[in-house]
Amino acid sequence: MPLHTEIIHALYGAFRLLLLDQNGMRWFNLSITGFCRSFLAAALVAPAYFMTLGSRTADGVEADGLLLIRTVQYLIGWVAFPLVMILITRLMEWSDRYVAYIVAYNWSSVIMIGVMLPVSLLAQALRTPQSGLTLADSAYYIVFLFTLFYSWFVAHTALRISAVTAVAVVLMDLIIGFAIGLSGLRLLAGTAETVL
Secondary structure, X not given: OOHHHHHHHHHHHHHHHHOOOHHHHHHOOOOHHHHHHHOOHHHHHHHHHHHOOOOOOEOOEOHHXXXXXXXXXXXXXXXXXXXXXXXXXXXXXXXXXXXXXXXXHHHHHHHHHHHHXXXXXXXXXXXXXXXXXXXXXXXXXXXXXXXXXXXXXXXXXXXXXXXXHHHHXXXXXXXXXXXXXXXXXXXXXXXXXXXX
């Protein structure tokens, strides 16, 4: 199957999962080749990710330094969870479902970022030191909660696990993401101290 056709099929499958249709899994290439190609999702959503950064500075860190740190953080974010899931699926005897889950997880990330981006940009545009919690902020948190539910459905469907166990998988993903984000903030703080 040509790569562009596979990408279209995969995104449609992720969209079907967004609609809570378990048959969305049928649109993914669940071979090893499909597994490797699913990481192309990182390239597809990279422009959206870096769009939210713009040319901002953080605590005295130049934009170039911020971009470098965020780029490393972004790349680690795309490989950390799949690597952890290798161990988890082996321990839980889900190894036969690992490829299917990561393929669905990666392509569903495109949908999630596509949904989150406009709300995130709107919240940033409307946020001021005096504004407090805006309507856009509230919308952002609602959409964020929905993406968690979507992640839960992907885990529940692709791994063929119970609802409670799928919650644990999503929480683990959140913890890993939080740890990566925290490490990025520490790097930013260290860089800012060096600059100052």
